Amino acid sequence: MAHRIGQIHFYRGVNFGADNWLAFKKVAVEQITKDVGPKEYTVLVTEKQASKVVKREESLLEIGQNGFTPATAVIGWExxxxxxxxEMKRGMPHRI
Known part of the structure; x- marks a missing residue:
């Protein structure tokens, strides 16, 4: 499906630069993870690579903005x- 979406964009003359692809990926992950509700258990990784399991009181996006990386969710979505x-890039013939 993503391959076909890439083809449709190419044939309609919509071309993306590298910064557009990165922005699309970043915004999509942010939108998905911001709505994962609180009060669920999450594995967090600090900057020193220490991990711990916590019961969240805030969304995954808020936790990420507070200096932690919710390892299992955000990394998986990324x-x-x-x-x-x-796959979208593969659907654009000039990218092959």
Whole structure:
């Protein structure tokens, strides 16, 4: 499906630069993770790579803005969105 979306954009003359792809991926991950509700258990990783499991009182996006990285959720969504962007790029003939 992402491959086809890339083709449609190409044939309609919509071309993206590298910064556009990164912005799309970043915004998509932010929008998805901001709505993951509080009061769920999450694995957090600090800047020193120490991890801990906490019961959240705020959304994943708010936790990320407070200096923690919710390892399992945000990293997983970033990898998934990376795969989607890669497929969209493959759908654009000039990118092959």
């Amino acid at each position: 990898k998934f969105m990376g795969a989607i962007v890669r």
